Amino acid sequence: MRYGLLALFSLAVPATAGELSLVPPIECDLTGPCYIQQYVDHDPTDTASDFTCASLSYDGHKGTDFALPTRDMIDQGINVLASATGTVRGIRDGMEDLGYSKATASQIEGRECGNGVVLVHKDGWETQYCHMRKGSISVAQGQQVNAGDILGQVGMSGRAEFPHVHLSVRHDGKVIDPFDPDDVITCGETETDTLWSDVPPYRAGGIISIGAAAGIPDFSNIRANTVPLPKPTSDALVIYAYLFGTRKSDVIHLALNGPEGSVIKRDILLKKPQAQSFRAIGKKLKTDRWPAGTYTGTAELRRASDVVERQEFTLTIP
Ligand SMILES: [Zn+2]
CATH class of the missing domain: 2.70.70.10 (Glucose Permease (Domain IIA))
Incomplete structure (x- = not known):
């Protein structure tokens, strides 16, 4: 007893x-x-x-x-x-x-x-x-x-x-760092001893947002989500990706596909670490208008052989 x-x-x-x-x-x-x-x-x-x-x-x-x-x-x-x-x-x-x-x-x-x-x-x-x-x-x-x-x-x-x-x-x-309250750093390892009842995910950099534009957008407009969308006769079709926590040698892959196939795609090598940045690629209009239909934009942040994050959007050109 x-x-x-x-x-x-x-x-x-x-x-x-x-x-x-x-x-x-x-x-x-x-x-x-x-x-x-x-x-x-x-x-x-x-x-x-x-x-x-x-x-x-x-x-x-x-x-x-x-x-x-x-x-x-x-x-x-x-x-x-x-x-x-x-x-x-x-x-x-x-x-x-x-x-x-x-x-x-x-x-x-x-x-x-x-x-x-x-x-x-x-x-x-x-x-x-x-x-x-x-x-x-x-x-x-x-x-x-x-x-x-x-x-x-x-x-x-x-x-x-x-x-x-x-x-x-x-x-x-x-x-105190709630992710590492004992302040004993074990590089690269996920801490098990945290203050969280449910540990928030660690995203080692990623894609904040992506979108389409009619020209290379201002960073302030990207950050405010006020980039004007392209129109059927816009001078250019641009795809951008807003990024955080990127590292040297990361690659951002951008691609835009339209109703008649690939509009533009490119892999951009990132040369230095950046807390926040954006990258954009575009194509100039060579005919009287962009083909009507649905466009799909894709951004992929790649690190060594891994895809860190991927985002997609669709855009309709009337
Ligand atoms: Zn702060």
Whole structure:
């Protein structure tokens, strides 16, 4: 009898005593359309390394950036969620979703987090959510929240160059990478000891979006998803791919097929690592109009002999 009681006691002690269990802070599929652009920097020097020793970070980054693919998605009101049960310690709202540039830097100084929420949890844990959409914060100081509760929406306030929610996790004031809380890096290996109840997928770079255009588009239009579609008499037919986390020697394969077969295709070798970039190829109009019908665009990001990611779109030319 006594033996049985002891066994019960040992079962009652949680395996993760004192640890925090997290859910993703964004209500969006992280295998696409949303993605993780940057992780906590584990490199003490002035270069950056994420927890897999890859380059999805930047020097001194103290959190994880959960991104929307394009700026127009802010208007859809994508929810920011509490990653764990806790109490609201503080909020800030009212900053514009301007994004960070030289022109906005002075307005942002000292308020890099933008509109944000800080939650306190048990045992000295704290989570912080940054760059939220102006006017979206729906919790108040002192309020109790459960994991998964809505805090507000994803925006681009403060020091943000693309729409995302930055999640910082701290324990007794120290920055903790929820993907690698013990800070012991095993390059290339997937961590099993994380703070996540269900570990978000690690995408080692990929395709954020693809589309068609009537000429080489402006990067600002690609990032806002406001690239005008080609018309039957447009001067050119262009296919573009918006990429993240690409590495040196990656290849982006672009192809556009129309009702009369291949319009254009090319493999482009990427010569340096880039956090975000785009590539586009196109063909000039040589007759009076483009053939009417359905066009299919394909983009494939290739690394060595692997296809990292692939996306397709269709376009109808009337
Ligand atoms: Zn960040």
